Amino acid sequence: MAFGPEAAKSSILSPLKGTDDKLSDVCWLAQARGCDAAPRAHHAVPRPPGETVVLVGHIGVAIGAHGIRTIVPLWLLIVASQLPDWADAVVCSTGTQTTVTGMLTHSLPAVAMLALAGAVVALAITRDFAGSALVGAVVVSHVLGDYFTGIKPSWAGGPTIGLGMYARPAIDFLFESVVITGGWFLYRQSLPVDRRSSREALLLLVALLAIQGAADVVFWLQPGIPKC
Numbered sequence: 445m446a447f448g449p450e451a452a453k454s455s456i457l458s459p460l461k462g463t464d465d466k467l468s469d470v471c472w473l474a475q476a477r478g479c480d481a482a483p484r485a486h487h488a489v490p491r492p493p494g495e496t497v498v499l500v501g502h503i504g505v506a507i508g509a510h511g512i513r514t515i516v517p518l519w520l521l522i523v524a525s526q527l528p529d530w531a532d533a534v535v536c537s538t539g540t541q542t543t544v545t546g547m548l549t550h551s552l553p554a555v556a557m558l559a560l561a562g563a564v565v566a567l568a569i570t571r572d573f574a575g576s577a578l579v580g581a582v583v584v585s586h587v588l589g590d591y592f593t594g595i596k597p598s599w600a601g602g603p604t605i606g607l608g609m610y611a612r613p614a615i616d617f618l619f620e621s622v623v624i625t626g627g628w629f630l631y632r633q634s635l636p637v638d639r640r641s642s643r644e645a646l647l648l649l650v651a652l653l654a655i656q657g658a659a660d661v662v663f664w665l666q667p668g669i670p671k672c
């Protein structure tokens with residue numbers, strides 16, 4: 445879910461474009477199933493068979509969290525909701541990728557560290573412990589959403605986790621629409637009563653749903669947009 449690098453896609457539905465892609469898919473599937481069938485020679489940087497860029501459900505979580513605790517700036521919650529993906533961008537741009545994609549950014553230890561960092565920054569900005577804990581929870585929510593939409597590593601040597609629903613854009617859109625709409629309702633409750641049904645408030649919901657819909661169409665037409 446997000447504006448940021450994102451997502452694993454089930455290779456069962458992914459068209460294989462060439463030898464390299466096939467080998468990558470074999471590597472990824474072998475790891476996902478916990479077997480040792482992945483060819484060692486191709487183990488340099490196994491990647492998920494499809495990686496995409498946008499997942500708006502994370503934004504839905506961020507605006508919902510802002511509705512719960514308005515003292516926490518919305519921009520901070522949006523950054524927190526996508527922090528693992530921004531960390532991915534840093535990993536990609538600095539060339540510090542590990543042998544398993546997402547290990548440094550989406551594994552359970554990595555998310556715990558990012559959540560702690562987000563909570564500390566939030567505490568420094570807001571001086572609000574509840575808001576700080578909320579920011580940490582929003583960071584954790586990112587990977588929970590990713591487990592639905594993609595496939596992520598758990599820990600070094602551990603199993604991979606995920607349903608890879610980017611491979612099924614209609615189901616993905618349904619799931620993300622529920623998250624976006626739920627978050628929007630929470631956000632709406634934080635608005636003054638006379639603005640809760642304003643055009644601007646409704647436009648926010650429509651825009652988020654439209655962006656997610658467009659993203660799912662892209663996933664459907666163009667599976668496997670590279671992250672790095």
Ligand SMILES: [Zn+2]
Nearest residue numbers: 450528529590
């Ligand atoms: Zn992610």
